Amino acid sequence: MKFKIDFDIPKQNLKIEWPSFFTLGSCFAQNQAQRMAQLGLEVYSNPFGILYNPISIGKIVSRIVNQQLYTASDFENRKSIFSWEHHGNFKYNNFPLAIEESNSLLKEAQNALKTSNCILITLGTSLVYKHKSITVANCHRVSNNEFVQEQLSFDEIKHAISQIVKDIHTLNSKAKIILTVSPIRHLRSGIVESSRSKATLIAAIHEVNALNKETSYFPSYEIFIDELRDYRFAKEDLTHPTAQAEKYIWDRFASTYFSNSALKTLDDVKKYRDFEDHRPDDTDLYQKQLTEKKALLHKQYPFLKL
Template sequence: MNFRTTFPIPTFQQPLTHSQKIISVGSCFANMLGHKLGERKYQILSNPFGIIFNPISLFHLLKSALLNKELDPILRLETNGLHLHYHVHSEIKAGSKELLGKIIEEKLSATKEYLTQASHLFITLGTSFVYKHLDSGQLVANCHKQPAKNFSKRLLSLEANIESFEELHAILLSVNPKIQLIFTVSPVRHIKDGIPENQVSKSLLRVLSHQLSSKFANVHYFPSYELVMDDLRDYRFYQSDLLHVTPMAEDYIWEKFENAFLKEEEKQLNQVITSIQKDLAHKPFNPDSEGHQKFLKKLLLKIEQLPESLDFKSEKQTILNQLNTHEKR
């Protein structure tokens, strides 16, 4: 008897390798993907502007980066002694507007560098709902807990999302014609909008992804949303808030992602890397014991046998520091 509904995910024709640059942007699910890739030593830029939920704000940030365009200063604000910007997440903050401007400029510059060189751009969409800042008349990515009277809320139309993406797509192809774009819809539910409203929101994002992947040869879709909603389909795969998925669900989605985007030799290499990461996280009962020193030497040898292109400099230095400290005693 079968208790689950599974479905095949096609193998992606342009697989990922450690030699490529990759960028992952969008909702909090983009962070998960960036974290998994970063752990395995891929060259990944993950959510440089913090979590961004709606497509228009996300496309606007990417276009601003590519065009060397400053984010509108009128959307800066100061609250509780901190300077923020309505176009980015609240994790991007500073003690002065000058420092905030410098931080955002660096984020835009780093994003442009990756966009012009990346082989893959992963875009995770979270919601179709967006807030308009009434004083400026602009759509914002984050309200930063400011009074609701300062904003109006609405549902983005499919047409507006497509138009915004097409502008981004044209600019991106002019600087990086080989880049592959992969859309995915976040399985995290936005029930503050309402359960029926969340379904409408997610449906618009799914239709947007479908239409763009049907129209553009370099745009594709990965079904993370469907893996949770139609395959796992059980609250045991959600955290206690019943909104965010558990690490077990994330690992399951990652396994499907690996099968779709990685060749067998890449998956085997990743197994070695994750094994090393687990060893690095090991906390010994007695760091000065001979047994632990042998363990460190074996671990160092294991790292040195990896391809030189993988960046394990900080990990190697940490091991060497522990070995040197033991020898001096």
């Protein structure tokens, strides 16, 4: 008997043996970027923090590509200085510092985007909050009565994603763009609204993919909802994937986009990381063995970022 749904994901060709990544979007993108870094991949992630909706992601991509520098008018002063374009972790004590650090990140992000082989964009929701007609990336704990919630239309989402793809290829014409939808449901607005939000994102992504050879869709959301259809794969909030679920989705991602030799490299790095996490009685011998294993890895795979 079968107790779960399994489905095939077509193998994709990244055209490079050991790709570098730029990840942008939801907390799922952030978590997978951390996993990539642990496995020795070169990865740059979310310069201005976690972003959930395609409009906010598009604004950041446009700024990065066009080097549209921040000025004081891009920030709010509400006891601390922040931008509606950034995650809530980005707060400053004064305008000069906010401008300087944001523009420094902008330049750093452009260099990373320009040189990355693969751009992974994870869309979280198409439900957005607007402040005075401006779509915000984060509400920064400002009172709810200052915002209006809206469901983006299919056409708005399609246009935003198409522009993101166009902007990225303006800066980096050879980049492979992987689009995915975060498996994390946003239930604050309701289960039906969350499903509608995800469905509209998925439909728009497929429309964009049909028009672009260098984009592909990875079914993170479908893997979590269908293959891992069991609450034991969710954390206590019943929406976020457990570490086991995230690893399962990563394994599916790696087997989809990496060559067999790259998968062998990832497996060797994983064995090294497992040994690194070991807590032995003989620490001197352990440190000697750890140093030797790391040196051997670098000799075999000099491109690793460990």
